[in-house]
Amino acid sequence: MAFEIVAIRTEGYLPDTPDKITEVKLSDGTIETVPQVVIYIDDKMEYYYTTSSLTKASVTSVHPSSGHAYIRTVGNDTRRDNLLSLPEF
Numbered sequence: 001m002a003f004e005i006v007a008i009r010t011e012g013y014l015p016d017t018p019d020k021i022t023e024v025k026l027s028d029g030t031i032e033t034v035p036q037v038v039i040y041i042d043d044k045m046e047y048y049y050t051t052s053s054l055t056k057a058s059v060t061s062v063h064p065s066s067g068h069a070y071i072r073t074v075g076n077d078t079r080r081d082n083l084l085s086l087p088e089f
Helices: 034-042
Strands: 002-010 021-026 031-033 046-050 056-062 070-073
Touching: 021 034, 021 070, 031 034, 034 046, 034 056, 034 070
Parallel strands: 002 046
Antiparallel strands: 002 021, 021 031, 046 056, 056 070
């Protein structure tokens, strides 16, 4: 089963990196914390968001050597992550 992320909640004003995302809202209205999503992704559950061109962008967990684990889109080599383009709730 795949879960679509439709909105995000962030810490701070105008965050510019995906590690500032604290919660996500799914298409069914469920709100999950990023630590929950990281656990689910690590357990092989699939998360994605739909881009403006209506394609699915997969979401992955990131485990930096320092700091907390966070989520971002797969194959993103920029500091500006696609998840940050989602509306805030």
